Amino acid sequence: MAALKKETLLEWYRQMVLIRQFEDRCADLYFNSKKITGVYMHLYSGHEAVGVGALGALKETDHVITAYRDHGLALIRGVSADAIMAEMMGKRTGTSGGKGGSMHIASRQHNFWGGYAIVGGHLPLATGLALGARYNNTDEVVVSMIGDGATNNGYFHEALNMSQLWDLPNVWIIENNLVGMGTRIEDSSGQTELHKRAIAFGMKDLGRVDGQDVFKMYEAASEAVEYARKSGPVLIEALTYRYEGHGVSDKTFDKRFGDELKAWEARDPINILAHHITTKYKNMDAELEAIKAETLKVVDASVEFASNSPDPDLNDLVANVYVGRDYDVI
Amino acid sequence: MSSKNISMRDALHRALWEEMERDERVFVMGEEVGKWNGTHKVTRDMLDHFGPRRVKDTPISEMAIGGAAVGAAMYGLRPVAEMMTINFAFLAIDAIINHAAKVHYMFNGQFTVPLVIRAATGWGMQATATHSHMPEPIFAHFPGLYVGCPSNAGDAYGMLKAAIRDDNPVLFTETIALYPKPGPVPDDPDYIVPIGKADIKRPGKDVTIVSFARGVEWSLKAADALAKEGIECEVVDLRWLRPLDTATVFESFRKTNRCVIVEECLPHYSLGSEIAAQIQENCFDYMDAPIKRVSAMDVPLPFAKDIELAALPDEHKVIAAVKEVLG
Numbered sequence: 001m002a003a004l005k006k007e008t009l010l011e012w013y014r015q016m017v018l019i020r021q022f023e024d025r026c027a028d029l030y031f032n033s034k035k036i037t038g039v040y041m042h043l044y045s046g047h048e049a050v051g052v053g054a055l056g057a058l059k060e061t062d063h064v065i066t067a068y069r070d071h072g073l074a075l076i077r078g079v080s081a082d083a084i085m086a087e088m089m090g091k092r093t094g095t096s097g098g099k100g101g102s103m104h105i106a107s108r109q110h111n112f113w114g115g116y117a118i119v120g121g122h123l124p125l126a127t128g129l130a131l132g133a134r135y136n137n138t139d140e141v142v143v144s145m146i147g148d149g150a151t152n153n154g155y156f157h158e159a160l161n162m163s164q165l166w167d168l169p170n171v172w173i174i175e176n177n178l179v180g181m182g183t184r185i186e187d188s189s190g191q192t193e194l195h196k197r198a199i200a201f202g203m204k205d206l207g208r209v210d211g212q213d214v215f216k217m218y219e220a221a222s223e224a225v226e227y228a229r230k231s232g233p234v235l236i237e238a239l240t241y242r243y244e245g246h247g248v249s250d251k252t253f254d255k256r257f258g259d260e261l262k263a264w265e266a267r268d269p270i271n272i273l274a275h276h277i278t279t280k281y282k283n284m285d286a287e288l289e290a291i292k293a294e295t296l297k298v299v300d301a302s303v304e305f306a307s308n309s310p311d312p313d314l315n316d317l318v319a320n321v322y323v324g325r326d327y328d329v330i
Numbered sequence: 331m332s333s334k335n336i337s338m339r340d341a342l343h344r345a346l347w348e349e350m351e352r353d354e355r356v357f358v359m360g361e362e363v364g365k366w367n368g369t370h371k372v373t374r375d376m377l378d379h380f381g382p383r384r385v386k387d388t389p390i391s392e393m394a395i396g397g398a399a400v401g402a403a404m405y406g407l408r409p410v411a412e413m414m415t416i417n418f419a420f421l422a423i424d425a426i427i428n429h430a431a432k433v434h435y436m437f438n439g440q441f442t443v444p445l446v447i448r449a450a451t452g453w454g455m456q457a458t459a460t461h462s463h464m465p466e467p468i469f470a471h472f473p474g475l476y477v478g479c480p481s482n483a484g485d486a487y488g489m490l491k492a493a494i495r496d497d498n499p500v501l502f503t504e505t506i507a508l509y510p511k512p513g514p515v516p517d518d519p520d521y522i523v524p525i526g527k528a529d530i531k532r533p534g535k536d537v538t539i540v541s542f543a544r545g546v547e548w549s550l551k552a553a554d555a556l557a558k559e560g561i562e563c564e565v566v567d568l569r570w571l572r573p574l575d576t577a578t579v580f581e582s583f584r585k586t587n588r589c590v591i592v593e594e595c596l597p598h599y600s601l602g603s604e605i606a607a608q609i610q611e612n613c614f615d616y617m618d619a620p621i622k623r624v625s626a627m628d629v630p631l632p633f634a635k636d637i638e639l640a641a642l643p644d645e646h647k648v649i650a651a652v653k654e655v656l657g
Binding site: 095096097106107113114116118121124126128129132135159319321322323325 | 389399433
């Protein structure tokens with residue numbers, strides 16, 4: 001792997017801090033000021049190194065698709081915090097015009113194909129996107145994030161088998177945070193080393209990667225992306241941990257998993273990266289603090305933007321049901 | 331316009347072939363569509379002619395066939411995915427309903443899904459309970475999806491072309507019993523049956539018969555027989571269950587004031603339920619008799635031939651229903 005530039009490390013740091021602050025603010029807006037409403041919101045805190053390392057290996061022309069824990073990946077992809085926050089608040093200026101919500105953040109212009117809320121439902125879509133990329137004879141790859149919980153439903157097996165069968169440029173990344181909703185991995189999977197599922201498909205298995213360490217994620221993803229671009233699909237298992245409950249409805253997460261959570265927080269992905277930066281380069285503390293202050297401003301501004309944005313109206317309610325046809329609602 | 335008499339199977343084959351020749355983005359995927367030449371032979375010879383890039387045999391993976399077709403359509407291709415039969419589409423129902431039908435809306439128009447899912451449908455072949463369904467109304471329940479169900483070769487040709495050329499996802503079902511039936515198909519490769527346009531297959535003044543797919547055949551036979559008794563039925567072939575051409579239905583009903591709905595589907599929550607509800611909401615003042623439905627019997631389908639056929643509608647049941655609404 002080529003030596004990483006200081007600017008790259010600082011950019012990773014910026015992305016990871018922005019995600020953490022954004023997610024913390026979302027929780028605050030949901031539980032305290034109630035500016036974010038609804039029943040679903042799944043935060044990416046704890047997973048930052050997985051997304052930043054993996055997506056850091058991509059070109060702009062590559063594609064990303066994920067499940068409902070999607071805010072962080074959208075931010076990494078370069079989608080504006082304003083538009084994501086507006087979507088969180090159901091505003092017309094949101095990425096999906098306020099019609100998708102937290103679980104359905106997408107931006108076509110960033111090749112970020114969305115968050116999807118049916119577990120595993122986006123996996124064959126990723127197969128199809130990769131089929132399109134190959135059909136059109138491009139060099140694009142498709143990165144798909146997969147929750148550990150999704151590895152046990154039929155979509156996972158069908159989508160990955162088809163991907164291998166057709167040698168499609170898919171990079172499949174399992175974000176194994178050890179708990180699918182509330183069920184631990186050992187209570188849901190006969191084979192808890194999830195990367196080994198690749199063997200069943202005849203797929204290249206890049207093994208289990210430390211998902212707290214952005215360098216290890218970047219290294220594995222770079223190898224995977226290069227392989228997928230030239231040869232075919234790859235499976236990576238990133239071991240990570242979620243700092244919050246499954247979603248906002250999960251209010252007893254701390255009680256159930258508190259000790260384990262503390263152990264994982266000791267290997268916090270942002271701290272690991274900060275430690276690396278301050279060890280490698282001198283006098284970086286002030287610079288890292290400045291980045292934090294800058295990203296906080298981005299988050300503040302996003303809340304301001306979203307709060308002042310218009311709500312969707314009744315015309316929006318019936319728009320985009322079909323392409324090119326006014327929808328005649330009964 | 332000149333036309334040729336060919337079977338519905340050949341009409342579909344020709345439509346698909348011509349669309350693949352016309353548009354490089356159109357490709358076929360599904361179980362047995364290539365080397366096997368298609369379970370129903372609609373895709374015969376296509377693998378040889380178009381090659382494996384554009385004719386893709388899939389594993390028996392309906393969830394992935396549906397989902398990958400959605401992804402490829404979002405990317406910009408125009409997949410024509412075959413579900414060997416509609417019964418297997420139940421395995422893909424999440425991909426069809428939660429993804430194909432909703433992606434355009436859910437992401438506020440950022441993505442489109444120009445996808446056709448073809449599925450063979452219908453029953454009456456001793457295929458037994460799990461292989462004997464006409465569940466189109468289930469799919470037509472959901473906004474975002476179009477549902478097309480041709481009743482004859484010419485419509486099948488023009489409807490499939492319309493479906494492939496449209497930017498919305500279409501579930502396109504082909505009644506197995508109709509595959510071999512011949513009918514005139516226009517020689518025009520741009521012949522299109524507009525999406526959402528019903529067709530009056532026989533004009534009449536006494537009773538409106540609303541039907542689609544195989545039900546049209548029973549309705550026309552019944553209308554022929556009833557004409558000999560001086561009863562003139564108007565047979566409306568919906569062709570598309572979504573968008574539903576209620577304007578044509580209402581116009582006919584306001585003329586005849588009586589209606590029978592004929593469908594191969596089960597009766598509860600069906601097309602008949604929907605049409606009856608919409609007529610009473612919109613044409614109450616024109617109603618001279620209760621609306622009557624002729625549907626499949628409300629049971630799972632058995633193997634034994636005689637009792638299976640007893641559960642299926644036919645022209646005799648349609649005749650009886652027409653006489654009932656005429657009092």
